[in-house]
Amino acid sequence: MAILRQKLAQWLGELPLDPSSRFDISLAAYEALANVAAHAYPGGSGWTRLYADWAGDTVTVAVSDAGCGLDPERKPTSGGRGLPLIDEVTDRMVVDTGEHGTTVTMVWRPAALRQNTAA
Secondary structure: OHHHHHHHHHHHHOOOOOHHHHHHHHHHHHHHHHHHHHHHOOOOOOOEEEEEEEEOOEEEEEEEEOOOOOOOOOOOOOOOOHHHHHHHHOOEEEEEEEOOEEEEEEEEOOHHHHHHHHO
16 A cells, blocks of 8 residues: 555656645545555455546546445444545545445546646
């Protein structure tokens, strides 16, 4: 997970983003990665994929795993604030989950990018 966080931070540093947007994107992605580490593979290990894209005025980050999926009936065991936090700092969040894994897709339209594309 540390390597994925480092690569994301390096990539974000190359974008014309304001510090607040960069922080929100990092925070949400790190939280999604932490959720994979804490919940996706109980009693084992598995893979995680982080995809990041900048297209026009939109930044998209998706974190995927092939773990056990999210059980809507399961009570949070370690705080349970990850997805609400991600939802708070994104413009849009979509969670696709099932028995073959979970993907959390996060989308931002930072003001700095909207201003850049208008020129």
